[in-house]
Amino acid sequence: MRTYPVPLVPGPVSVPLAVREIYLTDYGSPDLEGDFFELYAACEGQLQEILATRHDVTIHSGEGMLALWAALKSVLRPGDRVLAVANGLFGYGIGEMAAQLGALVETVGFAYDDIPDPARVRAAARRFQPKLITAVHCETPSGTLTPLAELGAICREVDALFYVDFVASGGGVPVLVDEWAIDLGLLGSQKVLSLPPTLSMVTVSERAWEAVADVGYVGYDSLAPWKDGPARRYLPYTHNWHGLAALHTGCQLLLDEGLAAVYARHEEVAAYCRQRLIEMGIGLYPCRDEIASPTVTAARVPDGWTWSEFDAVLRSKGMVVGGNYGPLAGKVFRIGHMGNQARMELVTQGMDLLEAVVKG
Numbered sequence: 071m072r073t074y075p076v077p078l079v080p081g082p083v084s085v086p087l088a089v090r091e092i093y094l095t096d097y098g099s100p101d102l103e104g105d106f107f108e109l110y111a112a113c114e115g116q117l118q119e120i121l122a123t124r125h126d127v128t129i130h131s132g133e134g135m136l137a138l139w140a141a142l143k144s145v146l147r148p149g150d151r152v153l154a155v156a157n158g159l160f161g162y163g164i165g166e167m168a169a170q171l172g173a174l175v176e177t178v179g180f181a182y183d184d185i186p187d188p189a190r191v192r193a194a195a196r197r198f199q200p201k202l203i204t205a206v207h208c209e210t211p212s213g214t215l216t217p218l219a220e221l222g223a224i225c226r227e228v229d230a231l232f233y234v235d236f237v238a239s240g241g242g243v244p245v246l247v248d249e250w251a252i253d254l255g256l257l258g259s260q261k262v263l264s265l266p267p268t269l270s271m272v273t274v275s276e277r278a279w280e281a282v283a284d285v286g287y288v289g290y291d292s293l294a295p296w297k298d299g300p301a302r303r304y305l306p307y308t309h310n311w312h313g314l315a316a317l318h319t320g321c322q323l324l325l326d327e328g329l330a331a332v333y334a335r336h337e338e339v340a341a342y343c344r345q346r347l348i349e350m351g352i353g354l355y356p357c358r359d360e361i362a363s364p365t366v367t368a369a370r371v372p373d374g375w376t377w378s379e380f381d382a383v384l385r386s387k388g389m390v391v392g393g394n395y396g397p398l399a400g401k402v403f404r405i406g407h408m409g410n411q412a413r414m415e416l417v418t419q420g421m422d423l424l425e426a427v428v429k430g
């Protein structure tokens with residue numbers, strides 16, 4: 071395996087030393103159940119603070135996609151109506167996942183370089199009367215950040231549950247779960263939290279817990295055991311001691327820095343990154359600053375390069391960025407500046423390298 075001293079992929083992001091050390095520590099045994107649940111409760115409290123919520127936050131072994139599936143499977147029955155708000159790969163993909171589960175899905179679709187228009191979402195929601203409305207906060211493949219407050223209000227107007235994927239934004243930009251009326255909020259460990267891809271987390275509102283109880287889905291990815299499990303001190307699989315200890319440290323790093331300072335740091339490196347790309351003549355994607363995510367910057371593969379040539383040259387210089395999928399494959403690449411990678415010296419180093427490559 072090669073390693074890259076300038077890691078700028080949009081996840082899994084580079085893991086801070088304090089978090090790495092935890093994985094080399096001996097933790098846990100079945101005789102220490104009480105300690106585990108104290109650790110679990112402490113992590114839940116930190117996540118509630120980071121996500122501005124009083125809802126339960128469930129913590130599962132398994133990377134980010136587990137949260138996406140867990141929340142869908144736990145509240146949907148075949149035939150249930152789902153309105154998928156989509157302006158990127160994950161938004162459209164979540165609609166397809168719900169359809170695979172037998173839900174009746176309508177997608178309100180927007181361009182990948184745009185954000186959803188709430189008026190169109192409201193009209194579709196009123197007509198379709200969905201049980202669940204899904205949205206994505208940061209569309210990592212296209213680098214957009216979607217405002218969520220009005221979408222949350224629409225969910226309340228039509229009495230739908232609000233399902234939000236904030237895997238690539240949570241911790242790095244304000245995510246106000248309660249204020250935005252998010253019923254099921256999804257987070258993964260390998261983005262802003264800067265852990266390996268081992269944990270996923272779900273904020274679950276009372277309304278969402280009612281749906282979970284009503285549907286009664288059972289499976290490894292069911293949310294149901296987490297309703298009373300932490301309080302009863304019983305969860306259905308071996309405790310992920312290392313993961314939870316790392317999560318606690320990762321959250322504490324953000325809280326000690328101060329969330330306002332963390333958000334400012336992400337804004338600052340993102341603005342710098344966009345500015346440098348413009349100066350190099352690399353086209354931004356999307357080009358409107360006000361919809362660009364502070365956690366990831368998407369840009370067009372420069373003229374005269376194929377993606378694979380460009381990627382290979384960057385790698386040969388020790389830098390790795392993200393490629394793309396679906397309609398953006400080969401055309402748009404991504405610079406991940408989230409969590410431990412939202413550091414000015416790292417992004418500066420990356421931009422200098424990129425500039426040297428582009429200028430030949």
Ligand SMILES: *Cc1c(COP(=O)(O)O)cnc(C)c1O
Nearest residue numbers: 133134135160208210235237238
């Ligand atoms: C990373 C990510 C996920 C989780 O997918 P992975 O398999 O962990 O890459 C889900 N949603 C979004 C928006 C993401 O960026």
